[in-house]
Amino acid sequence: MKVLLIKTSSLGDVFHTLPAVEDAWRAVPDLEIDWVVEEAFAAIPQWHPAVKKVIPVAWRRWRKSLFSKGTMAEMKAFRQQLKATDYDVVLDAQGLIKSGIITRMARGPRFGLDKNSCRESLAAKAYQHPQAVAKGQHAIPRVRQLFSQVLNYQIPEGLSYGVDRSRWQRPQVDGDFWIFLHGTTWITKLWPEAYWRDLAMLTSQSGRKVLLPWGNDEELERAQRIAAGLEGVEVLPKMGLNDLNAYLAHAQAVAGVDTGLSHVVAALEVPSVAIYGATDSTLTGVLGPQVEVMRSEYSDCAPCLSKTCLKNEPGAIQPPCYREISPQRVFESLLKRI
Template identity: 45%
Template sequence: MKVLVVKMSSLGDVIHTLPALSDAVSMKDDVRFDWVVEEAFAAIPEQHPSVEEVIPVGIRRWTRKPTGWEGIRDAFRFVRQLRRRDYDLIIDAQGLIKSAVVSGFARGKVAGLDGESAREPMSQRFYHETVSVARSEHAVTRVRQLFAGTLGYEVPPGNPDYGLGGAQCSLGEATGRIMLLHGTTWESKHWPRACWRDLARQLTETGYEVVLTSGNARERERAEFIVRDLPEARLLPQMPLADVMREMSLCDGVVSVDSGLGHLAVAMDIPVIGIYGASNANLTGMYGGRVITLATRHLPCAPCLRKECQFLSLPNRTTIFPPCYEQITPQRVASTLIGVLTR
C-alpha cells in the first residue's frame, strides 16, 4: 500500500508526524510512504526508514519574496512530480487549506481531520474521508490517531517511536558535550540571555563542553554573548539541518526552549531539558521518553499562548522577563540536567 503524507512545516510539526509512520509500519506490513515537505526540512523524513521518497516543496520561498517565472516553473515542476504516480491514500497531516490544496493535486483518495479537529476547518472540504481527533490531545497523539483512523488499526501503546534514534545517535559513549538550543520564534518563548550565560558557565565549570547553534544574525549575536570568555563554550557555524543532526548526535544532552530543534533532539533519543513558559507543553511540548519539561506553574496567565508577553514588569518582581521564567533558574536547569546525565 503506497501512501503519500502531506506535512510541510514547521520543523516541530514535521517531527511530530514521524511516530505515526512507525505505528503504521508496525501494524501493517505492506504500507510504505512518500512525503511532501518544505525543502528546508527534507532531511527529517529522509531519515525515517519507511519513507521511500521525499518530495520537497518551496511554498515558503515562493511566498516570502516575488519569484517571477522561476518560481512559477518550480511550482509546475513540483506538481508534475506530485502527479507522476497514483497513491492508494493521501493523508493531509497538517489540516490547513494550503496543505489540503497540495493534497488535492496528488492522484488518489485524500484523508484528513474533520472540521471539528483541524486547525482550519475549511480544509475538510478537500477530503474524501475525515477522522475526528480530540483537540485536547498532544500533537503527536493527534497525528498517530489520524493515521490509525485512516489506515484501520488501533494506536499501539507505549512511547512514540520517531524512527531517528538508531540512525543518528552515537553509540552511547559519553562525550562530555552539551548543546544549548536558545533560538525560537516567539519573543515570549525566549529564556533570558543572562540565564543562558549563567547556565553555560555552570556547565563548563562542572567539566562539560558547551556548544550552541544559530540560525540567523540575531541568534548569532545572542550566542556570542552566551559563550563570551567561556573557553569551554563555543558557537557552531551555521550549517544545514542534516549537519545540525550530526552535531547533535555527538552530545550527551540538550537544553532547549520550545523550538523545532528541541523536538528534533527528543526524536533522536537524546536526553533533553525543555524550558516552557508561554506555550503549552501538554499540547505541543517535547514528547518522548528522555525529556524533562520545566514549565511555569506559578502564574495564572501561563501558558498564555501569546507571541508577546502581556505581563507588566513590576518593581517588586525579579529582573527576569518574561516573568514566567522566574522559577526556571539556571541552577535548577543545570542540576536537573546533571542529575539525568549522572544516573
C-alpha cells in the same frame, strides 16, 4: 502498501508527524511513504526508513510570484509528479485548505480530518474518507490517532520518532558535551542570559564541555557573553542544520527553549530539557521520550502568549515567569536523564 502523506509545514509539525510514521511502519507490512513537504524541510522526512520519496512543494515561495512563468512551470511539474503514481492511500495530515488542494491533485482514495477536527473546515471537502479525531490533544497523539484509523492498527504503547542517530558522524569533540539552545524568535521565549551563564558554569565544573550554536548576530553575541572566561564553554562556528544535527545527535544532553531546534532534539531522543515561560506547550510543544518540559508556574500571567512581556516588575531576571526555572533545577534534571 503505498501511501502519499501530505504534511507540508511547519518545522514542528513535520517532526510531530514522525511518531505516527514510526507506528505505521511497525504495524503495516511493506509500507512505503511518499511525503509532500515544504522545500525548506525536505531533508527531515528522509530521516525515517519508511519514507521512500520526498516530494518538495514550494507554497511559501510560489505565493510571492504566483502567476510568473517560472512559478507556473514549477506548479505544473509538481502536479505531474503527484499524478504519476497510483496510491493505496492519500493522507492529508495537515488539515488546511492548501493541503486539501494538494490532496485533490493526487491519485488514490483520499483521507483526512473531518470538518470538526481539522483547522480549516473547508479542507474536509477534499477527502472521500474524513476522520474524526478529537481536538484539545497534543498534535503528536492526534496525528498518531489519524494514522491508526486510516491504516487500521492499534496505537502502540510508548512514543518513538524512529530516527537513527548513527546516520550522523560524531563531531571531533573530546569527551562528553552538552548543547545549549539559547536562541529563539520572541524575546519572551528567551531564558534569562544570566541563567544560561550559571548553567554553563555548573556544567563546566562537572567536567563536561558546553557548546553554544547560533544562527544570527544577536545569538552570536549572546553566546560569546555566556562563554566569556569559562573553561570548557565554546561558541560553535556558524553551520547549517545538517551539520548542527551531528552535534545534537551525539550530545550527552541538551537544554533549550521554545524553538524549532528543541523539536529536533526530541526527535533524536537525546536527553533534554525544554523551557517554556510565555508560551504554551500543551498542544504543539516539544514532546518526546527523553525530554522534560519545564513550564513556568508563574500564576499571574504565564503562559501569556505575548511577544513582549506584559509585566512591569523590577528584578534582574526577566521575564519574571522564568525566575523559578533556575539553572540548578535544569542542571539536576539533565543529570537525572543521562
